[in-house]
Amino acid sequence: MIKSFRLRDHKKQENDMCKQLQNNIGRWVGLAVLAFAVTLSADESKPTAEIKPDAAGTEVTLAGNMMSNARYTRHLTKEESDAENKVLVLFALEGTPEVTATFEEIMKDLYAGNSINYDQALKIEDEFNKRLKYYITPGELTAKPENQLKGHMPPKVITGVISEKDGKKWITPTAMSDKLNGKPYEPRFSNKLFAPDKPFKMPGSKPLALKVTDTLSINCILLPAGTFMMGPPCYVCPLWFDHAPHKVTLTKPFYLSEIPVTQEMYESIMTNNPSTEKGPQLPVRNVVCGDIYKFCQIVSGKNGGRKIRLPTQAEWEWACRVGTSNPPFSEKYQDQNCSGKGRGVLLPVKSKKPNAWGLYDMVCDSAYEMTQDAVKWRFAPSGLEDAVDEYFPTDCSPGGKKHDHMGKGVLGFLITNHEWVGGKSDLSYGTTKFRILVEATPEEIAGMEQAEKK
DSSP: OOOOOBOSSHHHHHHHHHHHHHHHHOHHHHHHHHHHHHHHHTOTTSOOOSSOOOTTOOBEEEEEEEEEGGGGOSSOOHHHHHHHTTOEEEEEEESSHHHHHHHHHHHHHHOOSSOOOHHHHHHHHHHHHHHSEEEEOOSHHHHHHHHHTTSSOOOOEEEEEEEEETTEEEEEEEEEESEETTEEOOOOOOGGGGSOOOOSSOOOSSOEEEESSSSOEEEEEEEOOEEEEESOOTTSOOSSSSOOOEEEEEOSOEEEESSOOBHHHHHHHHSOOOOSSOOTTSBOOOOOHHHHHHHHHHHHHTTTTOOEEOOOHHHHHHHHTTTOOOOOOGGGGGGGOOBOSSTTOBOOTTSSOOOTTSOOSOOOSSOEEOOOBOOOSSOSSOTTOOEETTOSOBOSSTTSOOOSOOOBOOOSSSSOBOOOOOOOSTTSTTOEEOOOEEEOOHHHHHHHHHHHHO
16 A cells, blocks of 8 residues: 655644644644654655645545556547547556555456456456546646657656546646656556466367478467457556557467477578577577568468468467466566577577467567567557457558568567567567467368367
8 A cells, every 4th residue: 555645735734733732732642743744744755746736635646557548448439539549547556545445356356366358357447447547637747748658658656636527536636757655666466466377268189280391390279269358458557558458359260380480490491591699499580571471371382272371469469368368467477488688588499388378489578579460559440449350451461561570479568569670680679580370271160169169
């Protein structure tokens, strides 16, 4: 709990209060109150107020995630979305005793354990919107944070006066910061949110051994179809703000390679290796879209014309989160993280544990994973509109725009991302790796659906 209530005009109040109490009810009461007042005034963490609060209002400090309201409001038209994008809100996680208790109550009542599905995730979002969303009164202090929404470090701690209007909670800020008690603010969560993801459905029991050369092959795992909440929830601070949670339904099972394509595999087909850090079992890196397409086409020809491509953003995230709508906290994926020591360093494939669907190296701090989705700043026309698989247009394909790199999947506080990247060195966070998707045949789909019924 954050104990950060602050009285207006500390010094005058403390002096008057102490004199009156000492004169009227004795020295011991006066000393007790004086000690309390001095404790409040000694709190160096709160910046000096720039706006005087209402005479009847008492300032409080709330901490949580600040963002544009358009990111977490459903079913907006484009005009409404443009307007709400200028409205700032804070999803409070702690601050007053009431806020802290409400957050803990929501987590206790609605987050049962290892995994949640789409409906459960939606209920949590709805409760946050109803009970813990505070609209931020616009003014001088909000001008800079509004611009910061296009980045990833907006203020997270707001001191101000709370009010209600038209059924909405408002906070009029007198100070805004990303620090609490002099330290960068990081939310505190229950350990149950860091429990390993437990799938609701399991993958096919027999991998598809995809032939790369006469001596090399890559196993692909048949993943089930389903619905999930894509994107980070409002209580997980996103690194970037074009990834509001929204419903996605993947309508068909598909195969995904259990590892990224290695340098050995890529070089055996393409006769070149764009990676600057060489190693046969390291993921190949910095491959441009056109060459990825050629690689997929050649492998397709070696496997009877199977349809092979990059996964979409939704397919990649579904696979990484093993079909759950769990919050993507990085703490629970450390034993899967394929990053080595040092900036941009990767480990050989299968050096870390796979996820519950048997996929290796999905999580990586040192390189992004390519997807075939085209970039969009936010999910048009709404920040929480329903979507289906392949919702975004394909770009890393014939006829697509000629960008070197596009689409990336990375796990931190934000589980996936899809932006242009242009790293030129393996020792850069802007570099990429990729894995391949094989579209399932009607017979394979029917077989999996039959197995799920048993």
